Structure formats: C-alpha cells, structure tokens
Amino acid sequence: MITPQVEPRDIRQAPSSAPVSDVDPFSDAFFEDPHPIHEALREAGPVVYLAKWNVFAVARYAEVHAVLNDPATFCSSRGVGLSDFAKETPWRPPSLILEADPPAHTRTRAVLSRVLSPAVMKQIRDGFAAAADATVDEIVARGRIDGIADVAEAYPLSVFPDAVGLKAEGRENLLPYAGLVFNAFGPPNALRQSAIERSAPHQAYVQAQCQRESLRPGGFGACVHAHVDSGEITDAEAPLLVRSLLSAGLDTTVNGIGAALYCLARFPHEWERLRDDPGLARNAFEEAVRFESPVQTFFRTTTRPVELGGVAIGEGEKVLMFLGAANRDPRRWENPERYDITRRTSGHVGFGSGIHMCVGQLVARLEGEVLLSALARKARSITVSGPVKRRYNNTLRGLESLPLAIEGA
Known part of the structure; x- marks a missing residue:
C-alpha cells in the first residue's frame, strides 16, 4: 500500500495569509490513503492554498459546511470541478442540477425532488427489498464473492435501471459513464483525459436513453418528461434531468454499499451489533458514507471577494471542499476514526449539504438499508478473504475489488 507522507515543510505560509501545501489531492498516493493528508490540511488552518492546482481548499467541517450552504457566494454554475465554465468550455452540457444556481436550479431541482420523493x-x-433478499440469498449460497462486482454493483443495477425505465440493452454503459462524470471534475491528469477519450459510446448511450421515446412509461424517467406537459420544464431540459438521475442514482449507491460491506467485514463488533439488530441497517449505511465518504471532493467558485476562516479570497477563485476530511474532523465528531453504527450521523456531508445535496440520496439510502438488513438476517459472518484493490477516481473513493467470505446464518 502506498502511504503518502506529509512533512511539516509541505506546509508554508502564503502572502495571502493562507498556508500553502504542495500535496496533490488527485494523485495515486492520495487516492490510496487520503487520511494523513486530510489531517495535515485540517491542522494547517481553516483555509489552505494548494500550489499544485492554484486553488484554495477547506478540509475542516465548519468551513466545508459553510461553503456548501452559501451558494450565493460559492457558486456551482461555473463548474463543480477544477474547470471554470466562465473561462473554459464544459466537456458536456452542464448539469441542470449539479452545475446550476438559483433560481434556475430551484425550478429543476423541484422536479427531481418530486420524482424521487419520500412517498x-x-x-x-x-x-427493492425483495431484490435485496434475492441478491443476499445468492451470495450466501456461493460463500465466496467479490463484494463490489457481485453486490455493490450488481444489486443497484438489478433495481435502479428498471425503476428509471431503461431498456435492457446497453446498461453496461451506466457505471463507466458515472465514473467518467466524476473523473471529469478533476484536473487535466491522466485519469480525466483517459476517461474523456473513452467516453463517446457511454455518452451516446446515455443521451439516447434519456429521450422520452426510450423510457418505459411509469418509470422515473417518464415522470421527469411528464413535467414537460405541465410546463414546469422544457423539452430540452427533460433529457438533461434524466441524465442527472443516471449518475446521481448509481455512483453514490455503488460506492456507499461497497464502503458499508468493507466496514462491516473489517469491524466484527459492528457486524455483530447489526446482526443483533437489523433495524440498525439504515444507520450502518449512513455511518459508512460518513466514514469512507464515497464522494471525496467538490469545487465551488467565488462570486465576490469573501473572507473565509480569516483568509481573504478574491472573486472567481476555485475553492476545493474536502468532504471526506470534514466527515472525520475531530472538531465535529467524537472518535471520528471509529466506524460506529449507533453514531448519530446527522450533519455529515457525505451526500453534500444545502441546496445541492445529492439528488439520489433517498434512493441510495433505501438500497443501502434494505441490502444491509437482508445481509444481517441471512448471514452469520462476513470477512475479507483476499487482497483489496482500490479504484482510482478524481472525485469518488471506492474499491475495484473486495474479496469476501460469507457464511449463512
């Protein structure tokens, strides 16, 4: 395993009064083990300047939460990645949800909120619960599985595309497309460039599936298009909102479930607590999202000069939020390095915060809960049975492979 070393000399004082760090949060070393860097950045100050990419960064919970909840000052419409849409052409038409500000965002977000409502x-x-039971029955019968391919990916792909109303053909493009989107939020490194170079078939598939005629009546996608008929959105906006569904409804869920499986397999005491009380499944998933933070980072762009954490930041500056660091900030969480399925996780930023909270969060939470509940009821033990491999992505933190041994109850 590659362990990044963050020496005191990596932090120095900048003329702007913000400490400066030479670390690269888009490097393989960071992806493998970001926590030492997170700690160094948190302790360096409330705002740090990252010399590698010329951006300001916040790693403490208070500042991350403040940026997320002030969209008037820290906007999304100039891109939630390193690219500044005021200066660069986006690689695809911007998201009407993720890369938009009020009032435009308010109108389109309201549509998706109704499509994915608690009701x-x-x-x-x-x-979804019946499908989770079937998935767990299958993996328990097999005994040895890959927790990512056989569960974290297989289960969401068995329910979510059908719920959206997608045709059966071409679904293998869904996960590569989601990975592409989140790699594209990063800098022009090899991960981003490679993802975009390979993206043509994935983009073509998604664009075709987002059209009204491609979607089964009654699914989430058709419900989005129905809002065209009521005049709430336009014909041009509907496919872009369905596109938001396809990334928001899969990536967080896949990596969240993978994180939960990895945590439960590593912390047998927490697994036993879940077995004793499967009603803790929802919180076990939520705590895994806090603990592992499947979405690690997002950017905002300042709309005006602002002081944050005592540091003056000018207009048009990119601010990188370390969501994963905020979720383990000891200023906010007691024993943050501990995975505790009884923890009160309210307030974590694993799904974001404020008006741009993950639009697919209710789907992710539902899938995580019913799957972990089924696992707790049907399995006696879950343990890591081989080498674990990380999947590198500029924004997402997840696993490529998670060998597991599962014994039936």
Missing part, C-alpha cells in the same frame, strides 16, 4: 420511495420499497 415514491415507499412505493418502490417492497420491490
């Missing part, structure tokens, strides 16, 4: 989650819950 809708209640309607689909039984079907």
Whole structure:
C-alpha cells in the first residue's frame, strides 16, 4: 500500500495569509490513503492554498459546511470541478442540477425532488427489498464473492435501471459513464483525459436513453418528461434531468454499499451489533458514507471577494471542499476514526449539504438499508478473504475489488 507522507515543510505560509501545501489531492498516493493528508490540511488552518492546482481548499467541517450552504457566494454554475465554465468550455452540457444556481436550479431541482420523493420511495420499497433478499440469498449460497462486482454493483443495477425505465440493452454503459462524470471534475491528469477519450459510446448511450421515446412509461424517467406537459420544464431540459438521475442514482449507491460491506467485514463488533439488530441497517449505511465518504471532493467558485476562516479570497477563485476530511474532523465528531453504527450521523456531508445535496440520496439510502438488513438476517459472518484493490477516481473513493467470505446464518 502506498502511504503518502506529509512533512511539516509541505506546509508554508502564503502572502495571502493562507498556508500553502504542495500535496496533490488527485494523485495515486492520495487516492490510496487520503487520511494523513486530510489531517495535515485540517491542522494547517481553516483555509489552505494548494500550489499544485492554484486553488484554495477547506478540509475542516465548519468551513466545508459553510461553503456548501452559501451558494450565493460559492457558486456551482461555473463548474463543480477544477474547470471554470466562465473561462473554459464544459466537456458536456452542464448539469441542470449539479452545475446550476438559483433560481434556475430551484425550478429543476423541484422536479427531481418530486420524482424521487419520500412517498415514491415507499412505493418502490417492497420491490427493492425483495431484490435485496434475492441478491443476499445468492451470495450466501456461493460463500465466496467479490463484494463490489457481485453486490455493490450488481444489486443497484438489478433495481435502479428498471425503476428509471431503461431498456435492457446497453446498461453496461451506466457505471463507466458515472465514473467518467466524476473523473471529469478533476484536473487535466491522466485519469480525466483517459476517461474523456473513452467516453463517446457511454455518452451516446446515455443521451439516447434519456429521450422520452426510450423510457418505459411509469418509470422515473417518464415522470421527469411528464413535467414537460405541465410546463414546469422544457423539452430540452427533460433529457438533461434524466441524465442527472443516471449518475446521481448509481455512483453514490455503488460506492456507499461497497464502503458499508468493507466496514462491516473489517469491524466484527459492528457486524455483530447489526446482526443483533437489523433495524440498525439504515444507520450502518449512513455511518459508512460518513466514514469512507464515497464522494471525496467538490469545487465551488467565488462570486465576490469573501473572507473565509480569516483568509481573504478574491472573486472567481476555485475553492476545493474536502468532504471526506470534514466527515472525520475531530472538531465535529467524537472518535471520528471509529466506524460506529449507533453514531448519530446527522450533519455529515457525505451526500453534500444545502441546496445541492445529492439528488439520489433517498434512493441510495433505501438500497443501502434494505441490502444491509437482508445481509444481517441471512448471514452469520462476513470477512475479507483476499487482497483489496482500490479504484482510482478524481472525485469518488471506492474499491475495484473486495474479496469476501460469507457464511449463512
């Protein structure tokens, strides 16, 4: 395993009064083990300047939460990645949800919030739970599995595309597309460039599937298009909102479930607590999202000169938020390095915070809960049975492979 070393000399004082760090949060060393760097950045100050990419960064919970909840000062419409849409052409049409500000964002977000409302989650819950039971029955019968391919990816792909109303053909493009989107938020490194170079078939598939005629009646996608008929959105906006569903409804879920499996397999005491009380499944998933933070970073751009954490930041500056660092900030969390399925996780920023909280969070939470509940009821033990391999992505933190041994109850 590569362990990045953060020496005191990596932090020096900048003329702007912000400490300066030479670390690269988009390097393989960071992806493998970001926590030492997170700690160094948190302790360096409330705001740090990253010399490698010429951006300001916040790693403490208070500042991350403040940036997320002040969209008037820290905007999303200039891109939530390193690229500044005021100066660069986006690689794809910007998201009407993730890369938009009020009032435009307010209108389109309201549509997706109704499509993915708590009431809708209640309607689909039984079907999702039955599919979770089937998935767990299969992996328990096999005994040895890959927790990523056989569960974290397989289960969401067994329920979510059907819920959206996608055709069966071409679904293998969904996960590569989501990975592409989140790699593209990073700098022009090899990960981003390679993802975009390979993106043509994935983009073509998604664009085609987002059209009204491609979607099964009654699914999430058709419900989005129905809001065209009521005049709430336009014909041009509907496919872009369906596109937001396809990334928001899969990436967080896949990496969140993978994180939960990895945590439960590593911390047998917490696994036993879950077995004793499967009602803790929702919180076990939520705590895994806090603990591992599947979405590690997002950018904002300042709309005006602002002082943050005592540091003056000018207009048009990129600010990188370390969500994963905030979720383990000891200023906010007691024993943050401990995975505790009884922890009160309210307030974590694993799904973001404020008006841009992950639009697919209710789907992710539903899938995580029913899957972990089924696992707790049907399995006696879950242990790591081989080498674990990370999947590198400029924004997401997850695993490529997680060998597991599962014994039936």
